[in-house]
Amino acid sequence: MTDNRLTIEALTSGYGETDILQGVALTLRRGEILALMGRNGMGKTTLLKTVMGLIQTRAGRIMLDGSPVDGKPPAWLLAHGVGYAPQELPLFQDLSIRDNLRLALRHDRDLAKALQNVGRSFPFLLERLEQLAGTLSGGEQKMLILARALMNEPDLLLIDEISEGIQPSVVQRIATALKTERERRGISILVVEQNLDFALSVADRWAVMKLGQIVDEGACNAESRETVLKHLSI
Numbered sequence: 001m002t003d004n005r006l007t008i009e010a011l012t013s014g015y016g017e018t019d020i021l022q023g024v025a026l027t028l029r030r031g032e033i034l035a036l037m038g039r040n041g042m043g044k045t046t047l048l049k050t051v052m053g054l055i056q057t058r059a060g061r062i063m064l065d066g067s068p069v070d071g072k073p074p075a076w077l078l079a080h081g082v083g084y085a086p087q088e089l090p091l092f093q094d095l096s097i098r099d100n101l102r103l104a105l106r107h108d109r110d111l112a113k114a115l116q117n118v119g120r121s122f123p124f125l126l127e128r129l130e131q132l133a134g135t136l137s138g139g140e141q142k143m144l145i146l147a148r149a150l151m152n153e154p155d156l157l158l159i160d161e162i163s164e165g166i167q168p169s170v171v172q173r174i175a176t177a178l179k180t181e182r183e184r185r186g187i188s189i190l191v192v193e194q195n196l197d198f199a200l201s202v203a204d205r206w207a208v209m210k211l212g213q214i215v216d217e218g219a220c221n222a223e224s225r226e227t228v229l230k231h232l233s234i
């Protein structure tokens, strides 16, 4: 069996007549956290949406544990251990925290255990289960989005710019939650980020996307920040 939880080979996808992804190659090993960075509009969100089956693959392959999953619908991926925290706020603003979390589950009977799990990282959610999602602060909503993606205990988590617009202390809590999930369950995480410090603090490896292609990648170490910054500035 392959060590790669996710393998992306020569992937092309896009919108209408335009190919946004132009032959993306990327792997995510089991238990690894990979930070995918790049300037605005380079195709990072498009990549996550294509992996999630929300956008069709035009060429190339997406594999989970070595088996092709192109063409599988989002519900199939969610049922097979893939979690997704999208960039746009996907919460039901008029529903409570409890109901937003409950909607992530396939069976209500799993609710108590799942709440206990996400409560370990975000205890405030359990203390305020009846509060409407729309009345939470921006940072609290981001934590709810992440908690919702974790409800089914995915072993592959795709996260799109979770740190956008939130204060450093919340970013820190999210970083801790991700590292704890990885330590506890060996989960693989692909983090799309603009926040370089957050990304490099949680990830084992980084990759940079430019115009729909991965142009460079490496292990996170003392030189990563400078190397990635160079890519982001040109």
Ligand SMILES: Nc1ncnc2c1ncn2[C@@H]1O[C@H](COP(=O)(O)OP(=O)(O)OP(=O)(O)O)[C@@H](O)[C@H]1O
Residues within 6 Å of the ligand: 015, 020, 038, 039, 040, 041, 042, 043, 044, 045, 046, 047
């Ligand atoms: N639904 C859509 N229809 C047409 N074009 C789209 C659509 N969604 C995104 N695009 C275009 O695809 C390109 C890549 O967008 P994408 O959101 O994947 O980039 P990104 O790297 O995630 O950017 P950001 O960091 O700003 O979120 C952009 O030029 C964008 O305008």
